[in-house]
Structures are given as C-alpha cells and as structure tokens.
Amino acid sequence: MARQPRRWQKIEAHGPGHPLVWLIWGVPALFFLYEFILRISPSLMLPELEQELKINSSEMGASLGAYYYAYAPIQLAVGMLLDRFGSRKLLSLAAFICILGLLVGTQADSASTLAASRFLLGFGSAFAYIGAVYVALIWFPARRAALLTGLTAGVGFAGAVGGEFLLQQIFGSPPDWAHGMWILAIVGIGLAIAMWLAVPERPAWYLKQVGRETPHDLQSVLQGLKQTISNMRIWLVSIGCGMLYLPLAFAGNWGPRDLHTVLGFSEVEAPRLYALFYIGIGIGCPLVGWLSDRSGQRRKWLIMGSIGGIAGAAAMTFLPEDARDLIWWLLPVWGLLVSAYVLGYPLAADLGRRDAAGTAIAFVNFVGMLMAGMMVWLFGIVIDSMAHSNGHAEPEAIDFRWGMGLMTAFMSLALITILLTREPDRKLDP
Template identity: 65%
Template sequence: MRSQPKRWRRIEAHGPGHPLAWLIWSVPALFFLYEFILRIAPSLMLPDLESAMHLSEGGIGAALGAYYYAYAPMQLAVGVLLDRFGSRRLLSMAALICVLGLAIGAGASSATELATSRLLLGLGSAFAYIGAVYVAMIWFPSNRMAMLAGLTAGVGFAGAVGGEFLLQLIFGSPPDWSRGMWILSGVGIVFVIALWFAVPERPAWHLERTGRETPHDLRSVLHGLKSVLCHRSTWLVGLGCAFMYIPLAFAGNWGPRDLHAMLGIGTDEAPRMYALFYVGIGLGCPIMGWISDRSGRRRPLLVIGSLAASAGTAIMAVIPEQASNWAWVVLPAWGFVVSTYVLGYPLAAELNRKDAAGTAIAFVNFLGMLVAGLVVWLFGALIDFIASGRGNQEPDGADFRSGLLVLALIMISAVILHLLVRIPRGNSPKDDTLELPGCER
C-alpha cells in the first residue's frame, strides 16, 4: 500500500466520514455527470446524424448501441480492477479514453467511425458510476451506502437535465457535431487532471474493514468475482434492475424523438420536456436511498418500484396526442419510480463478501448496461419492423406507442425477479450459491 501524500494523511487518520470525504467523492461524481452528458448527446441531433450518415432507425441504433457493447462487458473488469488497484489511476485513465473517443467522434463521417467513437466512450465511461460509488464506499460509513449510491446517480441525472441545455449551447444551432465533440474533449482533459490529484489511494483501514491485512492480490480478486457470479440472488437483483433500467436506455437515445412522434411536441421543446424524466430520477435516487438506509429494507422497495416503473412506461405509451400536457406530469413521476433501481447496488454489495463489494456492484451495472445496449438496438429494429408492417416508410407515433408497450411488458419481469431474491439469515453469501460446476457451497 502506497503512503498518502501529506494533504490526505489527516483524513486517513480520521477514518470513514471525515468532512473532506465529500470532496474526494465529488470529483468522481462530477465525472459521472460528465459521462452522462456524453451518453445522451446523440439524442439531441438524432435526425441530423441519420441524414448525414444515411442510416435508418435500426442502423443508427446499432451504431449508438456500440456505447453499451463496450460499457456492459467492461463492468466485470471494472469491479475486479477497482478491488485490485483502487480508483485513482483507473478513473484518470478512463477520462483519457473518453477524450480519445470524443476526438474520433469529432471527425466521424460514417457509421463505422461513429460506432468506434461510441465504443471508446462506453469503455471510458464504464468506470464513472462504479468508481464514484466505490470511492464513497471506502471513505464513508457503510450505513450511508444506499444514500450515496442514490446521490451519485442523482448527480449524473442532473447532467441529463442541465445537459440538454448545455449540449444545445455546445453544439450550436444548427447543431455542429464536430465542434461539440472537440469542446467536450477539452472538458475531459480537465477531468483527467482533477481525478489524478483529488482522489487519494485507498487507506490502510479500508483493508481492515474488508477483513484483509494486505492489499488484494489478483488471485483473491478473481476468487471474489467467482463468488459473485455463483451467487443466485445477485443474478436476480442484477437482472431485475436491468429491466428497470430500460426506460433510461430508451430515454438516452429515443426519448425526445418519441415525444415528437407520439404527442406532436416540437423538436425544440421535446428535449426540454423529456428533461423532466431525468429530474424525477435525479430526485428519486437519493430519496429512495435515504428511505432504504433509514428502513433497512431494499427488496420491498425494489418490488414496488419495478411494478410502478412498468406501469409508468405503459402510461407514457397511451397518452393521447390531444392530452399531451399530461406528459409534463407523467414524465417526472415515471422517472421518480424508475429511480428505485439504484437500490440494487447496495443490496448486491450486502449479499456478497465485503472484499468483493466493488465487483458485486459492477456486476449489477454490467447486466443493466448489457440489457440497455440490446434495448437501443432492438427498439430501433422493432419500430422499423412495425412501421414496415403497416406500410410506413418512416415510423410514426403509433409505431413508437407499440414499441413502448412492448418495453412495458418486458419490464414486468423485474417484479418477479425481485420477489425471488433471497435475503440470507446472518451474513453468509454461500446460503444462496448456484448449483453449478465450480460453485462450491
């Protein structure tokens, strides 16, 4: 374990919960905000990208989905790497990868180049949320974990709300994709530097809290990954939260376009209206985390939230165009109930070994992003299929409504999955070990 620079020795001597812990956490949390802005950037100029690159709904969905194809599988590696190396170097490297992806995106003129840019952005962004939660898990007491996981998510969704406005300023009117990408890459360089200097190495007492007297070696970390993969309820929590996350994947790529097609909302007003969805999530994540920490209950809130999130998706699909003003009420309420998914992260950490907590959190995020990537592609292909079946060359509002109803039906699965989660008596993850080769009880 490396010794801390002088500026961090006081907080290390204090233990978890020092006031400066908020500063340490804030920089990775702001990096997650930045990453979220990068994630939603294409949604503001989807028609322009389709036209410039001569792509259909399915084609642009496949190119943009490359973000999730990198993000999702990297979650397994992110968890292992964080448990092995800590967050400082990894988060700085992740920000640098985002800068490279933005530079490639600035000059993109084809679907392949756009997909490459999104792939690199997904690779770098994979460290953002899990890295920030991991930092909070180290520097704060464990009884604040759900609240901080929710607060971190809330910071990111604040980026989605303000990001709509910021991106319109950055890209200009009419949107200039290349100019916007270069500006965002400059911001990324600032994060590379800030993360390196603001996030300290892991303190010695973190090893004591995880039950280890020495830093994790690779063998022990891989054993932790194996224990997570062999834990039945971790899979149930992860898949349940993944289905709850579907509206977020939809919103980041199709949201404003959906409002324009279904409710006749103007292309300028639609992004502002859809920002209310992120307002709901941004408020809901820390509130749900606080309620969960205070009550000590995770699973009941996840079950109720899953049911409400599916209902909210169905309601959005059936709002008639003549009652479009109802979207101003439904969107924030929908976002608020969807935010319950954030409780899956602390629940997964609590179901597993303490020294594999980072891996468990990352695994839940892995499943969420894997499903998100599939949804981005499948939704585009689905509405293309529905439109062609109705003889339409371009998808209309009815096609988008049908697609949303299909998503609502899929999301019902989350209710069943969370009901099947087994909360072990005592603190033994092995009580719920899968009966598979290599998974010892």
C-alpha cells in the same frame, strides 16, 4: 500498498466520515455527471445524424448500442480492477479514454466511425459510476451506503437535466456534431487532472477491514469474481434492476424522438421535456437511498419501483395526442418511481463478499448495461419493422407505440424478477 499522498494522510488517520470525504467522492461523482452528458448527447440530433451519415433507424440504434456493448462487458473488469488497485489511477485513465472517443467522434462520417466513438466512450464511461460508488463505500460509514449510491446517481441525472440545455448550446442550431465533441473533450481533460489530484489511495484501515492487507492480491480478486457470478441472489438483483433501468436507456437515446413523433412536440421542446424525467430520477435516487438506509430494507422499495415502472411505461404507450399535456407530470413521476433501480448496487454489495464490493456492484452494472444496449438496438428494429409492415417510409406514431409496448413488457418482467429476490442474511454495519 501504495503510498498515500501527503495531503490525504490526516484524513486517512481520521477514519470513515471525515468532512473532506465529500470532496473525495464529489470529483468522481462529477465524472459520472460528465459521462452521463456524453451518453445522452446523440439524442438531441438523431434525425440530423441519420441524414448526415446516411443511415436508417436500425443502423443508428446499432451504432448507439456500441456504447453499451463496451460499457457492459468491461464492468466485470472494472469491479476487479477497483478491488485490486482502487479508484485514483483508474478513474483518471478512464477520463482519457473518453477524450479519445470524443476525438474519434469529431471525424464520424459513417455508422462504423460513430460506433467506434460510442464504443470508446462506453469503455471509458464504464468506470465512472462504479468508481464513484466505490469511493463512497470506502470513505463513508456503511450506514450511508444506499444514500451515497443514490446521491451519486442523482448527480449524474442532474447532468442529464442540465445536459439537455447545455448540449443544445454546445452543439448549436443547427447542431454541429464535431464542434461539440471538441468542447466536451477539453472538459474531459480538466476532469482527468482533477481526479488525479483529488482522489487518494485506499486507506490502510479499509484494506485491513476487508481482510486484504495488500491491494494487489490477484487471486483474492478472482475468487471474489467467482463467488459473485455464482451467487444466484446477485443474479436476480442484477436482472431485475437491469430491466428497471431500461427507461433510462430509452430516454437517453430514443425518448425525445418518441415525444416528437407520437405526441407532436417540436424537436427543440422534446429533449427539454425529458429533462423532467431526469429530474424525477435525480430526486428519487437519493430519496429512495435514504428511505432504504432508514428502514434497513432494499427489496420493498424495489418492488414498489417496478410496479410504478409498469404503470409509467403503459401510460407512455397509450397516452393520446390530445392528452399530451399530461406528459408534464407523467415523465417526472415515472422517473421518480424507476429510480429505485439504484438500490440494486448496495443490495448486491450486501449479498456478496465484503472484500469484493467493487465486483458485486460492477456485476449489477454489467447486466444492466448489457440489457440497455440490447434494448436500444431492439427498439430501433421494432420501429423500423413496424414502419415497414405498415407501409410507412419513416417510423410514425403507431410504430413508436409498439416499441413502448415492449418497454411495458420489460417492466413487468422486472417486477417478477425482483419478487424472487431476498434481503441479505447479515445486518448492515454502523
């Protein structure tokens, strides 16, 4: 077992819930905030990037999707690595991978180099949310699992809210992609150092609690993965919550352009409006986590969230331009409702082995991000195909509405899948 840094030995001796565990969790949560800003950064300048790189919407969608194609498959490895080694070294290394992706992004001059940058960013970012949640599951009492899962997501979406404004300042007007990438890389270096200093090794009492006296038991980790991927209830949770997550992937890639094209908002105003969507999610994630912990139920809130997701997607599909002022309340309410997706992580952890919690929550993220990458790519194909069939040189409002109709269908499938899920057999520990 790795030796605990001296500064954290008293906290380890205290057990779960020491006041300073908020700091231990807070630094990885800030890394998730940073990662989310990296994720949404292209949405502010899609038309400019397409012109600069001389690519169409389908190629842009494929390049942006590279983030998710790296993020999703690595999730299974992230879960196993966390279960085996803990968060400290992995999160610091992940931050440096993000920095490398940003440096590649400064040289982007084609769809392929943009995709390479996004792939590296997705690879490094894959550790952020799962790593922060894993830290919370270890250092906080089990009764706070859903609350901390929601708070972690809320921190990330706070970055999305402020990030829309922050990124506009970083990239400037007109946006300078390379300059912005350099600034974000410098911030990443600071975060990597902070995580190395602030995140301790896993405590001895945690390893004993989960029945793993050593953190380097590879056979046990692989067995945990096998049991996770063979658990049909975890599959249902992952697919249902993955589809419920799709509006977030849409918002971070196509959302502002959709508002600009369909409802006529300016290219400056549209990203700021989508900050309202992230405000709804930022409020909803900790709120639904608290409600879930208080009631001891996950499934009920997931069902309610998926119904709200259907209503929100349908409203976004059919909202007429002369009623565009409704977007001011539609976006935050839609975000508030789909934030229930966050309950999939503690629900999967409850359904799986206790010593494979990292693998279970990573599997949920794996499925969700794989679906997100496919949706980002598919949305670009749909709007390009509809534009071509309608004789439009560039995708217009009706073409984007067809894409949003696809989102409504995904939300309906999310409800059906979540209805098939079940609560875990065992009760939560205090």
